[in-house]
Amino acid sequence: MSTAQGFPIRIIGERINPGFKSTKALFDNEDLAGIQALAVKQAEAGASWLNVNVGARAMTDPAWMARVIRAIQEVVDVPLSFDFPSRKVQEICLQSYDPARAGGQLPIVNSITEHRWDLMELYGPYRFKVILMASERVEDGVAKGNKTAEDIYGTARRGALRLMNDHGMPADDILVDMSVSAIVADTERLNRSTIDAIRLIGQDPALRGVHMMGGLSNIGQQLPPKAVDGSDLKHGLENAFLTLTVPDGFDVVLGTPWRGYAPLAEDHYVLQAYRHFLEQSGSNALRAVRKFYRA
Template sequence: MLIIGERINATRKAIGEAIEKKNAKFIQQEALNQISAGADLLDVNCGMNVKDEAKNMEWLVNTIQEVVDVPLVVDSPSAEVIESGLKQCRKKAIINSITGEKKRIEQILPLVEKYNTDVIALTMNDKGMPNTAQERLTIAKEIINFAKAYNIPSNRIYFDALVRPISTEPNQAKEFLEAIRLIKSILDTKTACGLSNISFGLPNRKLLNSTFLAMALFAGLDAAIIDPTDAQMISSLRSSEALLAQDEYCMNYIKMFRDSKPR
């Protein structure tokens, strides 16, 4: 499974301040720490500073690429900001994200086509957030049809079936997992998600998040936006991969323990 490191996000106070002060060393250390911890890609979110967001994204992408050589996930609600980041990306990027909403489709899919990126697609549309797995599947089908108009094949789309908090909606974990199974089995496309929303408002969130990751992996999740420096999360991931025969000869599982030993 692909690990997308989530830590370079301006909603984190320390990251927001580092972006504002253009503290390249701090940002670069965050990038290096995530790669060292096992991240395959890095999500890059520079926040909602309307005046400077495009310039901040450009600076952030270039700053990160000075020290790491991995694909980036360019994350913003603004098409302008996304494009400013894509222009700087040295490797094939992923856009985070589109939805089934007409306006968002028209803004973002041309960028997917122009820059030959992959894209994370949230299974929601102009009617709002879906409640059931079947509704999520229907929206995913709609997005695939929209993408065809821009010559974007479905294998460049990672569907995010929208994790919602079980503290207020107890059935949503089950609906999410079923949606992943349906999307994988019927549409044969890739899936991705951020996990932390599942535990919102509950104690011991790390326990719920890491357990849910194992369940999502079994359901067919291909990529997760997580904190790769979270040892409990990575332990759950590596053990799940080994048990699901996704880790040849358990090499990543063994490496995790070797790397954790003091030298």
């Protein structure tokens, strides 16, 4: 695990995704060379995996998706993560993936939930790592969002033990997605719940070896670019979250590999403001958010 980022974390490169306008243009133009260049750029920047998401076209044109996977593997040797909540699509991805081109490393299936467990039917014909979503549980046959640390932890624990005990999956092949939410309208202490759940998972001996991960790009959504102290607010929030959670076992980020992450000093303005925000709820939380960018 590289500490080049300043944290002992690994990065799943997120850029091969039509959610990015520049990548969407590559897909729209079927620019495989451009997609390959993007893959190489992320790998050279230190990505441990590359996430692959071709959007809705995966359902209507599986041959295109297979071409993208093979083209990426022609130019990089890092394993891939397949991002689509469909068993049919994931099977095509796994069929197209060549482990030998990644030095024998397994791909990642992103993602399974308690109500989308059918993806594990593929674990037999294929071997892979999984991203397990801790944000949703099934209760009385209905999917419900988790809002408390106990629910997030409970869902992660049930899913991880099921993967290990029922499917024989090694703990090292399980990545629990902790779903980092935006702070701008977080009046229900969802950030606090996520951080507390990370601590609970990290302290559970039954889950030793399981990884915790998440995408950090949402955390500063809809906030101004600069904090009161003039620093990059969104980047500061990402680093504040990591500063608080990496010691408890959060060790994989779905993000842009060249973004750069590093711990914040205890007196860093954004870290102090984030700590204050985490203790608030309701309208107090909204007022605490304003402290990030208003003197």
